[in-house]
Amino acid sequence: MSDIQVSEHGIGLFQQMSDIQVSEHGTAFTTPNGIELFRLSAMRAALKLESKGLKSSKGSMTALAKRELGIKGNRDKVMQALDVTIEKLRSKVMTEKA
Numbered sequence: 001m002s003d004i005q006v007s008e009h010g011i012g013l014f015q016q017m018s019d020i021q022v023s024e025h026g027t028a029f030t031t032p033n034g035i036e037l038f039r040l041s042a043m044r045a046a047l048k049l050e051s052k053g054l055k056s057s058k059g060s061m062t063a064l065a066k067r068e069l070g071i072k073g074n075r076d077k078v079m080q081a082l083d084v085t086i087e088k089l090r091s092k093v094m095t096e097k098a
Contacts, residue, residue: 033093040086043068047079 021028029035046061058064065071065078069085 031093033089037086037089037093040082040089044079044082044086047075047082051075051079 021030029038043061043065046056047065050056050061062075062078065082066073069078069081071078071081073081
């Protein structure tokens with residue numbers, strides 16, 4: 001399996017992380033931290049869509065994020081807390097790589 005070149009737009013937040021493997025067949029998150037980082041990033045994207053009016057069949061992403069992060073507040077506060085959580089996890093993943 002040969003690796004392919006991916007622009008920074010291809011994997012954005014996840015570029016240059018050792019626990020993410022990109023090949024011609026797709027992208028794989030190979031560690032628990034990588035998987036969690038992807039999951040939280042997907043939750044953040046769902047929150048952004050929810051703020052624009054799109055509803056999820058899974059219920060409110062804001063409520064889910066509040067429950068998982070253990071916070072109270074409006075969607076903006078939830079988004080800020082999620083951003084902080086993602087950045088901490090991203091730093092942890094980058095530290096583990098070094």
